[in-house]
Amino acid sequence: MYQQIADALREQITSGDLEPDAKLPTEAELRERYAVSRETVRKALALLVNEGLVISARPQGHFVRRRRPMVFRPQAEFRKRPFSPEMDAFMTEHSGEGREPRQDIEVAIVEPPEDVAKRLQLEPGQLVAVRKRVRHLDGEPFNTNDSFFPLSIVRDSEIMRPENIARGANEVLAELGYRQVRALDEVYVRMPTPEQVHRLDLAPGTPVGVHITTGFTAEGKPVRVAVTVLPGDRHVISYERRREVANEEV
Known part of the structure; x- marks a missing residue:
């Protein structure tokens, strides 16, 4: 399930629906949207962080990484x-x-x-x-x-x-x-x-x-x-x- 959540967020990032520096939904919002546990949501977000698409800025939340290669x-x-x-x-x-x-x-x-x-x-x-x-x-x-x-x-x-x-x-x-x-x-x-x-x-x-x-x-x-x-x-x-x-x- 965490991979499906990551896939959905990744698609929003690559399509531009979530622009650079945009804040992702909170962990609580994602838990409610997908009816999953906190651990599942955190695994999905960690996957996107590892891919370099998202940065974690606790306690503010997760944000789309601005890329300027x-x-x-x-x-x-x-x-x-x-x-x-x-x-x-x-x-x-x-x-x-x-x-x-x-x-x-x-x-x-x-x-x-x-x-x-x-x-x-x-x-x-x-x-x-x-x-x-x-x-x-x-x-x-x-x-x-x-x-x-x-x-x-x-x-x-x-x-x-x-x-x-x-x-x-x-x-x-x-x-x-x-x-x-x-x-x-x-x-x-x-x-x-x-x-x-x-x-x-x-x-x-x-x-x-x-x-x-x-x-x-x-x-x-x-x-x-x-x-x-x-x-x-x-x-x-x-x-x-x-x-x-x-x-x-x-």
């Missing part, structure tokens, strides 16, 4: 864009959209996870510098971006500072002699780890997309691995592709 465009990473002197690409782009971006940055020297060491083709014992970022929009943590660099090439550079790099870490690498000309993108979809749940304040049952980028120099040397974790209820991943046309077909 972030469009994540991996292909835009290497494009030249005018950044402000104070803010990097993430901060600049979303400030321009009228949103309030913020990112918390930590920098550490660590032994790389096995998968990162393999992608960077590191020898056993080689250390990496990692820039760990939690990106917020309008006060909500939207995604994490952890970038790993061989310590031997970024030691004493701006990459080691826990602050925004206005021109971007990619340009810093280029200035150090490691310009990236190619990137390999991998996208995985799965349930989050406990650490990711904590960092992103994820509701139960929220899946994540994991975008892993490995950047290579012209010589084929991998110099950066970036791992971005994208909650499924907060993002649209947008790829743009163009067909290459032979000269004789133009």
